[in-house]
Amino acid sequence: MKILFVSIPNHHFFQWANQLKDAGHEVHWFDITDGAGFSSKINWIQQHNGWKLRWNFPGRYFIKRKFPSIYQFINRFNTHKTATVFDNLLATIQPDVIHCFEMNLSGIPILPVLEKYPNIPLIYSSWGSDLYDFKSFGLSEAIVKQFLQRVDYLITDCKRDYQLALSYGFSNAFLGVFPGNGGILFQSTYILPTEERDIILVKGYEDGVGKALNVLEAIQELGLFVIQNYKIVVYSADKKVVDFIATSRFYESAEVFERNHYIPNEAILEFMGKSVIHIGNSVSDGMPNSLLEAMGMGAFPIQTNPGGATEEVVEHGVNGYLITFPESKSEIAHLIKSALTNLTLRKKAQEYNVSFMNAHYNRAILQSKIVALYQNLLP
Structure with missing residues (x-):
């Protein structure tokens, strides 16, 4: 053909x-x-x-x-x-x-x-x-x-x-x-047990549709609780996000990867395999490949749900959290804190998500x- x-x-x-x-x-x-x-x-x-x-x-x-x-x-x-x-x-x-x-x-x-x-x-x-x-x-x-x-x-x-x-x-x-x-080649060797994860991973789109700044400001509201216990990694960061982090003392130890700088997909999967949670916030999307990758690598997903697309793979409170209002920093902060303080939920979600993603998106x-x-x- x-x-x-x-x-x-x-x-x-x-x-x-x-x-x-x-x-x-x-x-x-x-x-x-x-x-x-x-x-x-x-x-x-x-x-x-x-x-x-x-x-x-x-x-x-x-x-x-x-x-x-x-x-x-x-x-x-x-x-x-x-x-x-x-x-x-x-x-x-x-x-x-x-x-x-x-x-x-x-x-x-x-x-x-x-x-x-x-x-x-x-x-x-x-x-x-x-x-x-x-x-x-x-x-x-x-x-x-x-x-x-x-x-x-x-x-x-x-x-x-x-x-x-x-x-x-x-x-x-x-x-x-x-x-x-x-499809995704999930790197199983990078998938850490739930208890050993120490990264909060944020997708850094801020382009009118992506709303990463709201996520970063929500994390900032949680204060020392986050900074003392977790590393912050932001990937695919637009310039507004890079500039925000560069001028913030709160994020002085954060690791940032700019959107226009190529990073091998395997490196992103490795970060996902070490992440406690993965956060994607946008006002419009289909089924984000980054969400599927993060779930398959065991990171607990916190994701917006435009038009009901995300709920096709995430059941709120069961294997992840759905953000109802992308502009609401208080809602996002609440979901982040809830996920970080609920080890039992994250362990069950990791077990289910890794299995489900390998069965349907491998x-x-x-x-x-x-x-x-x-x-x-x-x-």
Whole structure:
């Protein structure tokens, strides 16, 4: 089978794509943003990038940095149209199937071309807030319905989004719920017993959707109780979070990993395996891969629940805590203190979560199912 992936250059996409290595398919990737160049993470795939600029003129980076308005004006004439490039690529590759990851960035820009080729099956993987909060991306309900009408096969990262797709008119085949990265290789050697854990791990997104600052301020409200007993580690920290921690005496011993600095996934899993709790706070999301990873590594999850997605794997007070109000520092502080002071709850949760995640989200188990998804599309 000849498969054409359409995606932004994203870590989760690379992990999904690598599930098909050695599966016998001819696989291509159209980098729809043309933002990464050749990626060694999927070096076995035929990659189509370097298509955006008509002319990579001398001094381009200087003008982009110093005179952004002039650069934007030049780009109106110096940039190839995404749809035109993709149309030409389809004619050249003639794929048996197109798989589009995420709607706003990867699907909508090429929708007119996809509609020109109704006989080429289209798989669509929804990610995160893709369907749940499409209006925040500037999409109308009409364009979402139009896109879903073209989709032949749907994959979601939570049950919530399948129901949403149905409500917006999707009526074709549902291939199932899968994590956006295709599964997780849980590192069992890093999973410490509940009693030996000493890290409070915080996901540091503060981008309008992520609300890590509320978590950090909630921890600060708990004062010496936290600092004297636990290490604070913040990963994927946006600049506002980095700046907040840098100017806070309370967090002077905290360990911070900035969002734009690459950290091997194995290193994050190791932190999770040593963490008492893992906290993710946001106003919109799908099924966070970080939540699944933390649960599988035994960290007690404290997580928001946009649209009911998180409650598909977390039962409040049983195997984790659900944050009702992402803006409420007092609620978050209460949940953190409750988790830290309830060893019995955390032990039971760790035992259940590690077992459940390995049964349902283990990459080694899911690979055969993902390969079969494509195989079953063959006539």
